[in-house]
Amino acid sequence: MSHSTWSTGLCGCCEDPCVCLITWCFPCITFGQNVEIIDKKATSCACAGLIFCALYFVGVPCLYSFTYRSKLRSNYSLPGEACGDCCIHWCCLHCAICQEYRELKNRELDPSKGWVANAEKMNKGEAMAPPVVAQEFELEKEKTVLDEQGLRIAENQENSLKNRRKLAESTRDFKKASPEEKLGLFNSLLKGYQEEVDNLTKRAKFGENAFLNIYQMLYEAPDPYPALASIAEQDLALSVLESENRKMKIELEEFRTEATRLKNQQATIRRLEERNRQLEQQMEEKVKEIVEMKQRSLAEENQKTLEVLKEREQSLQDQLRQAKESVANMQKLHELAQSQLFEVRAQSEEERAAKQSEVNLLMDEVERAQTRLLSLEREKGLLRSQLQSANEETGSKNSDSVDSNSFLENSLSAKEKIISELNMELHNIETTLTNEREQHINEFKKLNMALNEKELALEEMKKELHARPTAKLVDDLRKKVKILQAVGYNSIEAEDWEVATTGEEMSKLESLLLDKNRKMEHELTQSKVKLSEKVSLLETAEGKIAELTAKVKEQQKLIQKLEDDILKSADQKHVSSEQDQNSMLKVICNQRDRFRTRLRETEEEVRQLKEKIGVLTAELEKTKADNVKLYGKIRYVQDYNLEKVVSRGSKKHAEDLESGFTSDVESKYKKIYEDDINPFAAFSKKVCSNFCIFLHHRVTYPGVHLSLQDVSFKLSEVGFEMVDAIANAEGISISSVSFRALFGKGFIGNVPVMLAKPQTFMNSSGESVGAIVSYYKIPLKQVLLIYDDLDLPFAKLRLLPKGGHGGHNGMRSVIDHFKGSRDFPRLRVGIGRPPGKMDTVNFVLRPLNKQEREELDFTFQHGTDAIRILLLEGFNRSATFVNSARSMEQCS
Known part of the structure; x- marks a missing residue:
């Protein structure tokens, strides 16, 4: 091969x-x-x-x-x-x-x-890879050989099948034979099996040789499929390129037509500008008319308000006069009650003295009666003794002294009767004395109860008297009314104020109030006009930005398509000539350069529009704050006449001071105003503005984008672990998501804090941090950033009140979003430099061993204590705790 x-x-x-x-x-x-x-x-x-x-x-x-x-x-x-x-x-x-x-x-x-x-x-x-050299292959000749080999293989298969059947029959006969017959049949059966094995061996060898011959011929033969597929794909690509070339020509003509049309749009722009000026003039005239109408309506409302105030003052004077009369009547009743009380006391004392003298006389009579009774009893005893002695001396004298005895008995019975009468009289006198004493006690109790009731009535009268307004209080109320009027229209001069508050020239005060109302109306109208202008400019800028962004994306797609077409066209083999290629390429390159120039101009314009939007947003917020303050002043003046002029919950009287009817603008500023005075919202803002702690948890390096959410704890997540340690130590849950960050609100000691973990990459941390600080209006002195630092030794802390970014891309992004301000504290956690020539990315992503993890756990605990000291005792104590030599030794 x-x-x-x-x-x-x-x-x-x-x-x-x-x-x-x-x-x-x-x-x-x-x-x-x-x-x-x-x-x-x-x-x-x-x-x-x-x-x-x-x-x-x-x-x-x-x-x-x-x-x-x-x-x-x-x-x-x-x-x-x-x-x-x-x-x-x-x-x-x-x-x-x-x-x-x-x-x-x-x-x-x-x-x-x-x-x-x-x-x-x-x-x-x-x-298109270099072709493989193949041997010559005669297909017709090889087909004959292959046919012969195929027939022979089929013949061998049939022979093998027949031999197998014979062997099967011989084997069955061998199994059925008796042991003596098996000895004779064994040799023939074994010989048959040996012959079959030899035949199978020859058959296999023949098949292997045939396969090897074919394999040897096909081994170095190339695969024709890639060449055929490549040819088909090239034909398809050629047709596609031709169609795309035609489309490019059509698009080029369209671009030329569009360029001509853009030149003609300048005249249209000038006409639109002229139309815009005319509309502005018409708008100014309409605004003036509306302002005059609002001024008239406000003047009428102010006149009604002053009339209502006068009526209220008159009613207060009537109430004061009635209160004075009531006080005078109460004083008379009080004096009368006191005189009656004194008379009752004197009468009760006289009656008590008379009763006491009567009791004394009765006691004396009782004593005299008892003395007389004793003397009579002694006389009775003496007479009885004399009678007995007389009876004993002479019996003869009994007849003589019958008359004298009867006389004595009669005398004795008369005296006994007198004694019983005296006893009865004494008992009656004692009963009468007891009744008189009880009656006297009851009368005394009734007099005490009447006295207590009079005293309670007197106390109630005194309380009612104290509750009623005095003349001085009425004067103070009158002055307060005038002061409230001046507070709502606080541009009254000192001299005018003295004249207005004396009550001598009330018309002067009314004229001053009307002037102030007109001035406030003018300011409110100007603010609303400016607000509408800013909103329209903002909408125009946003629309322009969207249009430019879409245009940039379209041009980028076109550039990418042109570059791809250029790369594809370079592979074409069937081209007219070298010169045509160069000219077409030059035209496309020029077009690409023009698009790039236009793209840079568009990006610069987008940047300027973003800056302008930022300025307009700031002005809009300022205008909104001024409108809220103005609404608060108007609301303060209206609330004074809550009962008769403006009902806060009534749609009939809750009117817009400018338009004269219920307005969405008023409801909007009413909501903002009530949110500002809401104590719960104020507490929420206070919680968010006390202290805010951020950290970076993602890192980016040139050419590499690594997300730390899919790997275990590494050096790049030191900030994550530090804030999680703070949250666990203080029991703060970090679960809410906003501004591309995870939030957690709670308290460290008695100080409310907010923990935030930005979900952006490290190089873009300022986007999340800046948005949070701007939204909650957190002072930079109360923002603490926690981040890892390669320049500090491993597991060391450093707390600084301010400073630069030190080459840290995350800090650079935060400083840029803080408008270049560096005056905010930061806590740096050292991770050390990579050893030797080890790459920084590999270093921060390497797994930590057990010793390093224990050191970092101690550092996190130390950092949590430092942050607690920072919030509760101040920055200097915390910096001393963190940056001292002893703390550094503990951290190491």
């Missing part, structure tokens, strides 16, 4: 300096491009590059790369062996990859465009 030769040498790297430089810096890129073409998309460029990088870190990439060199040799019949390929890749890997790249390129393939762009050329390249 003959071989073609390599079109380029192993050491010819300088033939393509660009590919040589890329291969020496990033061999995985060139190798992946080669593999995708050689393997016909079976292995993608990215997959091959990642496998190559992994083996490159291990140090044996040649064990993987030399296999595709062998496939390349096999595809294009290039000389060499697998062992030699392995040795070449082991000795000079970069030179071998460059040689393979150049070999594909010399075969009219472009590995940088991938398999899809080279699919058509692949079959074409295989067909």
Whole structure:
């Protein structure tokens, strides 16, 4: 089998300096491009590059790369062996990859465009490879030989089948025979099997020889299919190119016609500008008319407001007069109640003294009655004793003294009766005394209750008296009304204010208020006109940007199509002449240069429009803020007359001060104004504006785009791990997504913070960080950025209040989006420089060992403590904690 030769040498790297430089810096890129073409998309460029990088870190990439060199040799019949390929890749890997790249390129393939762009050329390249030299092949002669061999093979098959049947019958007979007969049949049966084996051997040998003869003749014969397929594809490509050439000519004529039409559009632009000026003049006249109408309506509303204020003042004066009369009546009632209270007290004291004297007299009578009763009892006892003695002395004298005894008995019974009467009288007196005492106690309780009721009524009257406005308070209220009027129209001069607040010239105050209203109306109208102009300019700019962007994309597609057509036309063999090719190529190149120039101009115009949009957006925000403040002042004046003039929830009176009817503009600014005074929204903004911590979690390097979401923890994710450690330590959940970043809100100590992890590449981190800081209006002093740093030793921290980017692309992007400001703190986490000549990309993507991970875990804990100190005790304490020698020793 003959071989073609390599079109380029192993050491010819300088033939393509660009590919040589890329291969020496990033061999995985060139190798992946080669593999995708050689393997016909079976292995993608990215997959091959990642496998190559992994083996490159291990140090044996040649064990993987030399296999595709062998496939390349096999595809294009290039000389060499697998062992030699392995040795070449082991000795000079970069030179071998460059040689393979150049070999594909010399075969009219472009590995940088991938398999899809080279699919058509692949079959074409295989067909155009150097042909294999074949031996002469006489088909008719060989057909006769093959027929003979086929007949012989068929005959051998039939003979073999017959012999097998005979052997089968002999075997059955042998099995059925008796043991004595088997000894005689065994030799013949064995001989038959031996003959069959010999026949089968000869048959197999004959078949093998026939196959080898055919294989030897067909071994070096080329495959006609690639050539036939290439011819068919070339015919198809030729027809396609001819049709595309016709289309290109038609498009060229269209471009020329369009250029002529663009020249004619200048006159149209001038006419439109004149029409625009006329419309502006008409708009100014309409604006003036609207302003006059608004002024008249505002004057009427202000007049109504002043009348309502006067009526309210009159009603307040009437209420004050009624309050004064009520106070006077209350004072009279109070004096009358006090006099009655004093009279009741004096009367109760007199009655108490009379009752006491009566009680004393009754007690004296009771004592006298008791004394008399005792004396009578003594007399009774004495008389009884005398009676007994008299009865004992003489019995004779009984008859004589019957009369005297009866007299004495009568006297005794009379005295006993007197004693019982006195006892009854004493009991009655005691009962009467008890009743009088109880009645006196009840009257005393009633008097105390009446006294308490009078005191409570007096306290209530005093409270009501204190609650009612005094004359001084009414005067203060009148002054406050005037002050509120002046607050709503705060341009009143000092002298006019003194005159207006004295109450002597109320018409002067009204005229000042009307003047101020007119001025505010004029300012509001101007603001709205400016706002509408800015909005229209913004819409025009956005439309122009969209139009230019579409035009740029269309031109880019056209340029790409032209370049592809140029590359395809270079392969055409049937061309009219060399001169026609050169002229056509020159025309297309000139057209391409013009398109590129126009594209650069369009990009510059787009950039200017973006800057203009930024300025207009800032002015729009400022105008909106001024309108919100103006709405707040008007709302403040209206709320004073809430009950009689403007009802906040009523559609009937909630009128636009300028238009006189319910307006969408008022509802819009009402919502903004209420959001500004909402305490929950203010707290949310306070949480977001206290402190914000960002980090970078994706890295990009020239020529390589690596996403860290699909790999395990590496040095490039140090920022991720640091913020995750902070979130875990403080119990903050990072789950919400906005501004192309992951958010987490919480507290560190008593300080509200927001953790943000941008989801952009490192080189574009400023897009996310700048948008967040601009939206929440966070001061740069309260923004802390955490990022990895190659210039710091491994697992070391450095906290700085400000500084430059230091060559870090992520910091450069953030500073650019901060409008060049560098005054914001940053926490740098050291990852160290790669050892020796190791590539930086490979270094940051390498897996960490256990010791390095433990050191970083300690560093994350140390950084979390430093951030807590920063928020709770200040930057100086935190910087001392992080940057001191002791802290550096702990981190190391």
